[in-house]
Amino acid sequence: MTKEYNVAILGATGAVGTRMIEQLEQSTIPVKNVKLLASARSAGKKLKFKGEELTVEETTPESFDGIDIVLSSAGGAVSKKFLPEAVKRGAVCVDNTSAFRMEPDVPLVVPEVNSEALKNHHGIIANPNCSTIQMVMALEPVRRKFGLKQIIVSTYQAASGAGQAALDELAKEAQDYLDGKDMQEDAHILPTKGDKKHYPLAFNLLPQIDVLEDSGYSHEEWKMIHETKKIMLGDMNSPEIKVTATCVRVPVPISHGESVYFTVKDESATAQDIMDAVAAFPGNVLEDDIKNQIYPQPINAVGKRETFVGRIRPDYENKGAFNMWVVADNLLKGAAWNTVENAEYLVKMNLI
Amino acid sequence: MTKEYNVAILGATGAVGTRMIEQLEQSTIPVKNVKLLASARSAGKKLKFKGEELTVEETTPESFDGIDIVLSSAGGAVSKKFLPEAVKRGAVCVDNTSAFRMEPDVPLVVPEVNSEALKNHHGIIANPNCSTIQMVMALEPVRRKFGLKQIIVSTYQAASGAGQAALDELAKEAQDYLDGKDMQEDAHILPTKGDKKHYPLAFNLLPQIDVLEDSGYSHEEWKMIHETKKIMLGDMNSPEIKVTATCVRVPVPISHGESVYFTVKDESATAQDIMDAVAAFPGNVLEDDIKNQIYPQPINAVGKRETFVGRIRPDYENKGAFNMWVVADNLLKGAAWNTVENAEYLVKMNLI
Incomplete structure (x- = not known):
């Protein structure tokens, strides 16, 4: 039984x-x-x-x-x-x-x-953390096949990462903006609930997620750095893969975007090799067909369990270096x- | 006279x-x-x-x-x-x-x-190009004082970069979304006027600005790479500074944001040195006071001629490497x- x-x-x-x-x-x-x-x-x-x-x-x-x-x-x-x-x-x-x-x-x-x-x-x-999950989903197949040396990530994070109240706040601000009203008085939660000042997110960008620490990094950025090391290498302070992050809240309700720059140990890897590795990894969907303008978009990822990866291309001036674009539903896979x-x-x- | x-x-x-x-x-x-x-x-x-x-x-x-x-x-x-x-x-x-x-x-x-x-x-x-201008404004004082080796930029670009019609399209889509209507039929211009497919930008992210080329890069990304070299070094193909870019359209009407990672030749440079150099450069405004949650935001840059720079901090795992966040009115300084x-x-x- x-x-x-x-x-x-x-x-x-x-x-x-x-x-x-x-x-x-x-x-x-x-x-x-x-x-x-x-x-x-x-x-x-x-x-x-x-x-x-x-x-x-x-x-x-x-x-x-x-x-x-x-x-x-x-x-x-x-x-x-x-x-x-x-x-x-x-x-x-x-x-x-x-x-x-x-x-x-x-x-x-x-x-x-x-x-x-x-x-x-x-x-x-x-x-x-939501932003860490989708990044390691996209990069783990690369690490296994070619080895990872460095990760530089810039995030485009949805309001729902700060909960239902932040989602409601974004919708209220957006309507007030379209009606020509002041958004400032709608801002009670973002950039982060516990902090002193609150700013509108609708039609704006907030380069602060969670509190800003003395290091100069936000706690969200700290999480991306140390959680990535713990998940991939078993040690939150491992120097084996160097990671840095810039986390930005964008006026999107659901699904985070990430612009990920990374370097691999095996410099013979091509963009096609990276695409093949990403596509073969369970839970990932490769959406990378630039001729047909196919690339991951937040509105297409909402309600899906998968991590969507596209825009994979080499940095032509640095061997073994690549850019990619990663999107996932932060409330589901995240x-x-x-x-x-x-x-x-x-x-x-x-x-x- | x-x-x-x-x-x-x-x-x-x-x-x-x-x-x-x-x-x-x-x-x-x-x-x-x-x-x-x-x-x-x-x-x-x-x-x-x-x-x-x-x-x-x-x-x-x-x-x-x-x-x-x-x-x-x-x-x-x-x-x-x-x-x-x-x-x-x-x-x-x-x-x-x-x-x-x-x-x-x-x-x-x-x-x-x-x-x-x-x-x-x-x-x-x-x-x-608008996205190039604000980046070179932020980085030129760094180049003059400490030398630049590499630039990795991810952009958060406003709809108005694609003209007044794109601005109108964003507003129409946003209202339709808030009213629970389908946005797809509003999309006639973005991501880029001349291309085959059009996608909604409101409450979404579009990792395509201008056409996508066989290299895997969008033409906007190509511009950021080669214009930066021509402006800073006088040669659009100079290998002296390595540049790569990921350009993303975000649902913001006016003012582009940029997450810029860069490495300098003089590795003794500190984050404070970078801040001082940026602040002393004509046309730049340093907005970098994390204790008081001061950092550049698009809604604050609209209508201003200056380039706003903040979130300057070292990559603690790579000597001479830094992150910064740059915002400017793409219709004015851009x-x-x-x-x-x-x-x-x-x-x-x-x-x-």
Whole structure:
């Protein structure tokens, strides 16, 4: 008899949480019962799982009694508070927040890239940052085949990375702008909720995602640098691949774009070789047909689980150097789907 | 007695042309008479120069009789047809199109960077591409002080770079999106007028500006590479500074953003040194105060002549390597102002 799992979704009412429900509905995990958890404010809300209406409950430590799998996307503080309680009660947690990503004994996993790391889990698996996930999806096949020396990335990140409220803020600002009204008074969340100043994103660009640190880098940029090293090399400070990042929020609701410049060890690699490697990697879709103007676009990636890669071309002045353009749905491969996919791998690999 | 000049503005009714009129009103050039020229379709339109109503005339070779200075932004084909006629009649032309930029005997000039090149003109001076201008403004002070080895740029380019019709298209698409309507049928111009397929830009990203060429690069990317070399080094194919570019159209009406990664020859340079050099360069404004969330934003640059630079920080894993973020009004410093400014320099330098 197939084992069936009791699954709790923590932060079930958010932009990522609602998509975790959908992704779990479509997943291969044999689900016995689903429990939807959120803050007191959202408790009582009704949401459906496979047609069945479920009532969202307020999270308490006891919520996790009898739970096998926790999928969490309720913010770092909530994960820090409750996931150890869930682990204590025997659950395995896949956490979409940044709370545990840099803990040495917590695997940070994009299943197609480093599912082997799941074997070392101690009850918590961290889902990487959205912008990191799609970049390592595009680059891992290159690393495996040709070796990677350096990554220089500039991101074009969607508003939904900052949650449903940021999405609503973008829509309100856009309408006010089109009506000739001032957008400044609409800006309460972006560039980042906890910071002092807020700026409009509609018809604008904000080169700040998360807080700006003394290093000169934003915390989002820091994450891209160190998460990439941890996922690809198992060490967040590995000097083997040099990584630098510039993260910019753009007035797009869903799906991040990334302009990625990279250099490979095997300088005999051609752009066609890179394309072939990317296309053959599970979870990637090559959209690179410049004669027919085919390249990844955010509006085409919304609702898809795949990572879309195109505009692959050599830097003609530097051997072994290439540019590429990467797009993925930040709420799915960048969050909800990668989380559920990690849980699927845990089940398939008998690690739960 | 100060010499006064008869000035013709070719393409006077476009997004750049109307701004050329404004910039000429505010310029130091002693203007005797202004003639506004356009296609037959726009002839008869009324526009003001310093409060005086002028009627737009259809362009003919004879339009340039008695003209001293031509400011042109009517498209490459129009420039190619009429500017030699104007030169024949004794005028000096500053051309904002790409028609003559790569002619060896046509100076390609950003006045703060390479005004000396104006001395070699033979009647036509080319204004560089908008995305190139703001990048060389930010990097020239770095090149002079520390030497430049490599530039890797990813652009975030505004719709107005494709003209007034693209601006209107973006606004229509944005309203339709907010109303839940399909945007696809609004897309007639972007990514680039002459190409086969058109895609919506509102709430989307288009990694194509100008046509995509067999090299894998778009023509806009090609321009950034070769114009940068011609402006900084006097040779469009100079290997001295290596340049690569990824150009992306973003749903912003006016002002381009650029994420610029660069390496310098003098590896003792610090981020503070770079900031000091940028800030001291005429035409640049340093907006780099991360503690107070100060960095360049498109909505703040609109209507300004300056180039705004911020987020300057070292790549901690590569000596002599830095990231920066550059924003400028693509219709002013990227087009109308740089054109008028070139004419101001021609007057000041007695080259007209």
